[in-house]
Amino acid sequence: MPIVIFELPDGTQRKVIASSGTVLMQAAVSNGVDGIVAECGGNASCATCHVYVDQRHVELVGPPNDVEDEMLDFTAAERRPTSRLSCQIQVSDALDGLVVHIPEEQV
Amino acid sequence: MSALMAAAPGAPVVELDLAELRDDPYPAYAELRRTAPLAWVPSVGRHLLTRYEDIVHAEKLPEVFSSREEGSLLLRTVGPNLLREDDPEHRRLRAAAEPPTRPRQVRDLWAGTFERTAHELLDRIAGRGEGDLIGDFAEPLAAANLAVVLGLRNASADDISDWSRAMMAANGNYADDPDIWLRAEQATRAIEDAVAEMAEAARREPDGSVISSMVHAADPVELTEIQNNIKVIIGGGVNEPRDVFGVGAQALLQRPDVLDRVVADPGLWKRVFEETARWISPIGMYPRQLTQDYEIAGVALPAGSRVALVIASGNRDESVFERADEFDIDRPHQPHLAFGGGPHFCMGAWVARHEVSALAWPLVFSRLKGLRLVEGADDRMEGWVFRGLTSLNVTWQV
């Protein structure tokens, strides 16, 4: 099972075990990581599970899908080139060691 | 799993008077949060879950807290629909219906029409210098906008309002009044005809609306399913934007300093919207039924138990929102529960946000100069399942 790291706005890191076959948002929610709200439960309709993928891992994670790309225009914190919705990132062993940064705001 | 119509063993029983709840439910909710965060309330026939954390917890477990509530009056009125289904069936219907309500569609396809309609409604009343912003503006605007998004070009705003009212009355018809059933039946039949006609048109020529999107869904949806889902959206898509509009407008008119700031910095309308929806949630609660035994808020509920997630109460939970009873657009940003959560997260959230905070409020406060509340007007806040102002009487300079 891959280990992923959520870095909070204050710089502290939360290391959690994610399950392959689920989505990254789930790993945050199951482990009570602050700052991933995920109001819509992973359906790409609320834009409250926003993360910035660490520069080093952008290619590994890949670009947003179409539905997600639209929703990213409506996040509370600014959209950046590294922005993704964590509910649209599929977890696989390849993501072991992934670092994502949690924005200041989700609402 | 059949529904259990009584208190779970060990659940506290709390008697609440429905007339009092309709008048002002918040004191009762505060007491429940303090003393019985999960309580069986006989007059409601459900366990009320009232703390923020517990509600969020339940929303994250749709497999346990099922939306398929048996004996639901909504099912009787409109038939099977996405709001009372669980995944995967729910997801099929939601995927078919949702695309036209996503934020980019709202901006690109509907915003222009919303704005024209808002101007027309204001043109009608601007010269009068006085009016009821609920009846003269917010209700017809919400109804007309809904018709546009749904693709019901063959229905007027008045039709949509009348249908909505008739169905909402039926959903609350616990007294079994035959007249109310009859009016709801007439409304649902009229909707079925209107939807059938527009579905046929959309089949030939897609128009981006909800009906069109359902007609052309990758995972096919039958006409009766389209009809039932349009019914449920009409039943619950008019009053909430209207009520946020009214409650927020009144809150600002009572707080001229806040209003001045918002008018000077239109970016704040967003905060006004979210704070209004938190403070007086247009939908106060919705039902769930347990698929398995589950312990929550210290009570072991058996499978089949009926629970109401009281989001209006969660939104006033002092452990999450300081001075929760106050309207304060400057409070720290905290997610509120007014749009629900999980798979049933409000499908109209982006429509409502746009029509109210980007459009209706800014337009009303810029076009109607010197807007004031009418002193002594009987503008009452009413309801607990749905809550809002019955009217909002104002004057302005002509």
Ligand code: HEM
């Ligand atoms: C401020 C305005 C609104 C509020 C506060 C609101 C609130 C809610 C809530 C709390 C739910 C969840 C109910 C449940 O889980 O049982 C919901 C669902 C829903 N809302 Fe809204 N609503 C608003 C406006 C609208 C509008 C304008 C539309 C239509 C365009 C709409 C369409 C829907 C639909 C279709 C669902 C069912 C979604 C599903 O089951 O997947 N809502 N809404």
Ligand code: FES
């Ligand atoms: S959880 Fe709602 S968009 Fe990701």
